[in-house]
Amino acid sequence: MAAVNPALDHDVHDHGDHKPEGFLDRWLFTTNHKDIGTLYLVFSLIMFLIGGSFAMVIRAELFQPGLQLVQPEFFNQMTTMHALVMIFGAVMPAFVGLGNWMIPLMIGAPDMALPRMNNWSFWILPFAFLMLLSTMFMPGGGPQGGWTMYPPLALEGGLNVAFMIFSIHMMGISSIMGAINIIATILNMRAPGMDLLRMPVFVWSWLITAFLLIAVMPVLAGAVTMLLTDKYFGTSFFNAAGGGDPVMYQHIFWFFGHPEVYIMILPAFGIVSEIIPTFSRKPLFGYQAMIYAIASIAFLSFIVWAHHMFSVGMPLGGELFFMYATMLIAIPTGVKVFNWVSTMWEGSITFEVPMLFAVAFVILFTIGGFSGVMCAIVPADFQYQDTYFVVAHFHYVLVTGAVFAIMASVYYWLPKWSGHMHSEKWGKIHFWSSVISVNVLFFPQHFLGLAGMPRRIPDYNVAFADFNMISSIGGFWFGASQLIFVGVVIHAVYYSRQKATMQVWEGARGLEWTVPSPAPHHTFTVPPLIDASKLAHGDVTH
Amino acid sequence: MAQTQGAYYVPHGSHWPIVGSLGLISTLSGAALWMDEYPGAGRPLMALGVALLLVMMFGWFGAVIRESVRGLYNKQVDVSFRMGMMWFIFSEVMFFAAFFGALFYARALSVPWLGGEGHGAMTNHFLWPEFSAAWPTNGPGSVGGTFSTMSAWGIPLLNTMLLLTSGVTITIAHHALRAGHRTRLLVFLAATVLLGAVFLGFQAYEYHHAYEQLNLTLGSGIYGSTFFMLTGFHGMHVTLGAIMIAVIWFRCAKGHFTRDDHFGFEAVAWYWHFVDVVWLGLFLFVYVL
Numbered sequence: 106m107a108a109v110n111p112a113l114d115h116d117v118h119d120h121g122d123h124k125p126e127g128f129l130d131r132w133l134f135t136t137n138h139k140d141i142g143t144l145y146l147v148f149s150l151i152m153f154l155i156g157g158s159f160a161m162v163i164r165a166e167l168f169q170p171g172l173q174l175v176q177p178e179f180f181n182q183m184t185t186m187h188a189l190v191m192i193f194g195a196v197m198p199a200f201v202g203l204g205n206w207m208i209p210l211m212i213g214a215p216d217m218a219l220p221r222m223n224n225w226s227f228w229i230l231p232f233a234f235l236m237l238l239s240t241m242f243m244p245g246g247g248p249q250g251g252w253t254m255y256p257p258l259a260l261e262g263g264l265n266v267a268f269m270i271f272s273i274h275m276m277g278i279s280s281i282m283g284a285i286n287i288i289a290t291i292l293n294m295r296a297p298g299m300d301l302l303r304m305p306v307f308v309w310s311w312l313i314t315a316f317l318l319i320a321v322m323p324v325l326a327g328a329v330t331m332l333l334t335d336k337y338f339g340t341s342f343f344n345a346a347g348g349g350d351p352v353m354y355q356h357i358f359w360f361f362g363h364p365e366v367y368i369m370i371l372p373a374f375g376i377v378s379e380i381i382p383t384f385s386r387k388p389l390f391g392y393q394a395m396i397y398a399i400a401s402i403a404f405l406s407f408i409v410w411a412h413h414m415f416s417v418g419m420p421l422g423g424e425l426f427f428m429y430a431t432m433l434i435a436i437p438t439g440v441k442v443f444n445w446v447s448t449m450w451e452g453s454i455t456f457e458v459p460m461l462f463a464v465a466f467v468i469l470f471t472i473g474g475f476s477g478v479m480c481a482i483v484p485a486d487f488q489y490q491d492t493y494f495v496v497a498h499f500h501y502v503l504v505t506g507a508v509f510a511i512m513a514s515v516y517y518w519l520p521k522w523s524g525h526m527h528s529e530k531w532g533k534i535h536f537w538s539s540v541i542s543v544n545v546l547f548f549p550q551h552f553l554g555l556a557g558m559p560r561r562i563p564d565y566n567v568a569f570a571d572f573n574m575i576s577s578i579g580g581f582w583f584g585a586s587q588l589i590f591v592g593v594v595i596h597a598v599y600y601s602r603q604k605a606t607m608q609v610w611e612g613a614r615g616l617e618w619t620v621p622s623p624a625p626h627h628t629f630t631v632p633p634l635i636d637a638s639k640l641a642h643g644d645v646t647h
Numbered sequence: 648m649a650q651t652q653g654a655y656y657v658p659h660g661s662h663w664p665i666v667g668s669l670g671l672i673s674t675l676s677g678a679a680l681w682m683d684e685y686p687g688a689g690r691p692l693m694a695l696g697v698a699l700l701l702v703m704m705f706g707w708f709g710a711v712i713r714e715s716v717r718g719l720y721n722k723q724v725d726v727s728f729r730m731g732m733m734w735f736i737f738s739e740v741m742f743f744a745a746f747f748g749a750l751f752y753a754r755a756l757s758v759p760w761l762g763g764e765g766h767g768a769m770t771n772h773f774l775w776p777e778f779s780a781a782w783p784t785n786g787p788g789s790v791g792g793t794f795s796t797m798s799a800w801g802i803p804l805l806n807t808m809l810l811l812t813s814g815v816t817i818t819i820a821h822h823a824l825r826a827g828h829r830t831r832l833l834v835f836l837a838a839t840v841l842l843g844a845v846f847l848g849f850q851a852y853e854y855h856h857a858y859e860q861l862n863l864t865l866g867s868g869i870y871g872s873t874f875f876m877l878t879g880f881h882g883m884h885v886t887l888g889a890i891m892i893a894v895i896w897f898r899c900a901k902g903h904f905t906r907d908d909h910f911g912f913e914a915v916a917w918y919w920h921f922v923d924v925v926w927l928g929l930f931l932f933v934y935v936l
Contacts, residue, residue: 327743334865
């Protein structure tokens with residue numbers, strides 16, 4: 106997003122600012138964490154718009170009952186691709202991009218630990234999505250069995266099955282290499298004095314997220330490999346006649362899938378934990394508790410997977426275990442929400458755009474969390490399962506959670522990346538437009554779900570017509586609002602005349618604010634001195 | 648941990664990653680086309696992709712080796728490489744965990760359920776009343792036809808001995824490297840590659856035997872699926888490990904490593920031990936139990 110235009114970059118030319126000359130050298134062969142971070146973020150934005158356009162097709166078809174615009178087969182492709190593109194193409198790469206840009210700056214490192222591999226982690230992704238998106242132009246179209254790829258349905262497709270599976274392998278390779286790089290950077294590259302318990306919470310959240318990624322992406326690779334061999338090589342992993350079990354796929358998939366959910370939210374927690382203290386002008390409340398909470402959530406994420414499959418059949422003991430384990434997650438999550446609120450308590454708060462998004466995150470993510478607890482209750486979940494209630498739940502945590510945190514972070518750090526301030530007015534217009542429309546979009550889906558409307562259907566009972574129309578209007582409005590975001594970013598990077606200071610935000614603390622804006626191409630080639638009182642959370646020994 | 652003054656080597660632009668990406672997409676889309684209905688288009692594309700990946704590996708690893716030999720890597724860079732390798736091996740452990748998980752799930756849950764136990768009683772009652780749970784099995788549909796399994800105490804035991812011995816020989820080689828005994832290093836490292844190769848030879852023989860005499864194939868229901876996928880992926884890792892050790896042998900012969908600085912050797916040794924440990928799991932859960 107912050108494609109720094111060298112032409113605008115006239116005043117900051119310190120020793121670290123030697124950028125490669127040619128376009129290919131700069132972007133294709135780069136080993137620079139900032140340029141790679143920018144590539145990730147731009148890629149993520151493009152995928153966000155592509156995945157969003159799929160969502161627009163879905164909402165357009167659901168605007169009214171009956172089949173108006175697309176065939177059911179195409180509708181199913183849209184739901185499947187929307188999820189795959191948004192999860193693996195938009196949210197995850199955005200966080201990796203933010204990690205790439207900010208982790209070395211926040212811990213005082215000269216670059217990522219393994220810079221060449223860092224380039225490969227990114228440059229696999231466009232090819233992976235080329236493979237995935239190309240399926241839509243194949244005979245029979247793209248995958249239609251949902252992003253969870255449950256067999257036997259997901260294996261019913263043609264060539265798209267193999268292409269989807271291999272594209273997922275590529276995304277997995279990319280994620281694992283990215284995560285290894287992040288762990289090695291955090292553990293090995295910190296400036297002297299940047300002790301583990303002095304690291305910004307964003308860095309902590311990424312350390313834990315990276316561990317989750319390395320632990321579960323290979324499991325997904327294994328699961329989809331079994332799908333591949335079941336389809337093409339005659340194995341019986343998910344075939345009951347051969348002694349396997351289709352439900353086994355769901356267990357393996359969700360053993361990946363639940364930690365994956367937290368892979369998409371823990372860095373968001375980290376971002377919000379950076380932004381709220383800045384605009385509250387107070388250190389983060391309960392720094393260590395925040396870290397322990399993230400670690401507990403990460404641990405619990407490994408023992409709750411079957412709450413995604415309460416209704417597929419499981420021994421009663423399993424249902425109970427997964428229900429209680431899931432509810433336990435509310436405790437560390439509650440710790441985090443209360444700590445954010447306590448950080449704001451009696452602070453001198455101002456509501457610049459990043460803070461608006463962060464506060465909206467706290468409120469709306471909490472709504473998503475509550476509906477999650479509702480879904481955790483086994484007998485209730487038998488009712489909610491496969492309805493729009495679930496759709497509403499995970500869009501509250503992923504859109505008003507993960508995506509809002511990403512938006513917040515872009516508004517927060519864009520001045521550091523580009524050297525220019527964005528338009529506060531248009532940022533606020535973007536915020537208010539998004540925050541209202543997103544609720545118009547997703548809140549009615551709770552009612553639809555409770556009333557029994559199933560998810561992943563192109564047509565529905567006329568009883569659901571009104572709320573669907575409201576939801577669709579919210580959807581178009583939210584989609585259009587994101588074009589404002591694109592405009593604000595392009596304006597800030599290329600046209601804004603308002604120079605950003607080194608500090609950017611009055612209350613900002615941390616190493617990233619001690620380098621010029623825009624951050625020079627190379628920073629901290631000599632490790633900085635750490636002043637504990639300048640860190641976002643203050644001196645934690647008190 | 649703490650960073651040394653400005654000495655961390657940050658390589659400048661590299662074109663190997665993009666070659667690798669082109670290699671990956673060609674290999675995988677070639678494989679997809681081949682598997683599905685377009686082998687004519689798939690095979691050449693895949694061959695091109697594999698060639699690109701090989702070129703990438705030669706080029707990339709070559710660049711790293713040259714930088715290492717020139718002494719550009721300090722202790723801190725070394726630690727980054729160590730962490731990279733450790734976490735890579737951890738990711739491999741989790742990949743195998745998925746297949747072990749499938750094996751355990753089938754043996755402990757899905758097969759007993761198909762046999763009418765506990766939760767799956769109705770499946771048995773309505774669909775396959777004559778099926779009774781047992782292991783090994785190819786399921787109530789007898790997928791792939793009747794098969795027999797091989798004894799754990801023949802080739803598999805021998806292979807266990809071979810791999811365990813190779814773990815010893817690579818350790819002796821490592822000690823020889825640290826003590827500066829060049830000949831002993833090269834001999835024991837060569838012995839490790841040889842043991843790995845013999846292991847693979849026996850495994851190939853075992854597969855041939857399974858397919859030809861036992862009617863045990865990848866399509867032999869859940870037993871054949873788990874058996875061949877677990878041992879097959881393990882065998883691929885042994886192959887990769889043996890190639891890596893062979894490369895390290897040449898690097899040792901060229902004198903790339905010193906007593907104190909030989910991370911390439913250690914990384915490969917870790918990998919070899921990992922492959923060894925996976926085999927012990929396989930021997931126990933796939934062959935013995």
